[in-house]
Amino acid sequence: MTKADSIPSPASGGGGGTPARNRVRTIALIVAAAVVVALVVIGLVLAGARGAATNGGGQGDAANLVPGASGSPAPPSPSASSSNGKDEGGSDGTATPKVDPRYGAEVAQTVKQDVDAKLSGGLTAKVVSVEADDAKAVRAGETAGDAVKVTISLTNGTGRDVSLSQLSVNAYYGGKATPAVSLTDGAKPLVGALANGATASGVYLYTVPKAQQDSTVITMTDAAGSPVTVFK
Structure with missing residues (x-):
């Protein structure tokens, strides 16, 4: 056998098979x-999707917690009547009578x-x-002494008979509205x-100093606890 015949060919099953195994x-x-790179990429994509979903949910929760945020109802604004607390006038828009300390009662007019x-x-x-x-x-x-005699008239146009048991007639005088004491001498209530x-007409007498009789003020009401009408 020659020297050339002793060298194995690449195609033979001898040591010539090593390069093929290396390529495999x-x-x-x-x-x-x-495969590893693909798995990493897929993992990153899935993680990003979960993060986006989590962020979206958090924003929704924040919107529900913060008044006025998008997607949440705005808190009701107080009405004009509640902002004022108690109603300052009647249901028809008229002013509610207030107690006048001079007469100890509400004044209707x-x-x-x-x-x-x-x-x-x-x-x-x-x-x-x-x-x-x-x-x-x-x-x-x-x-006894200086007094004023007050004559009043009442007309009933209510459509029914009215008891006068709750009729109240009082007199005041002077700058401080001093209550006048009622008298019975000559009175016809x-x-x-x-x-x-x-x-019907009635007569009422009150003690009033002569010098202040021109300042006499009469108050009347025909229902107990109701606002009085002031006659000046």
């Missing part, structure tokens, strides 16, 4: 690396003494006259019931 190994490593005015209970009243008088002391607590459509 290389291809396997490349494929494995490609203030009118001149010779003007017809409807009282809170529905009767129509007028101060016919306020005259100087010299009264006598008849009962305990009364003081209205009592009983006033028939529908009827008019």
Whole structure:
């Protein structure tokens, strides 16, 4: 055998098979690396999708927690009536009467003494006259002397008979609205019931110093606890 015959050919099953195995190994490593890269890429994509979903959910929760945020209802704004607390006027828009400390009662209206005015209970009243008088002391607590005699008239246009048991007539005088003491000497207060459509007159006497009789103010109401009408 010659020297050339002793060298194995690459195609033979001898040591010439090593390069082929190396190529197979290389291809396997490349494929494995490609699989790993693909798995990494897929993992990153899935992680990004989960993160986006988590962020979206968080924003939704924040929107529900923050008033005025998108997707959440705005808190109701207070109405004009509630912002004012208690209603300052009546349901018809008129001002609610307030207690006048001078008279110790709410004042429905203030009118001149010779003007017809409807009282809170529905009767129509007028101060016919306020005259100087010299009264006598008849009962305990009364003081004889300077007084005013007040004549009033009441007209019932309510459509029904009205009891006068709740009629209240009072007098005040001076800049501080000093209450005048009522007198019985010569007084003829209205009592009983006033028939529908009827008019009746009454006389009331009060102790008022002569120098302040021109400042006399009369208040009237025909329903207990109701606002008074002031006649000046």
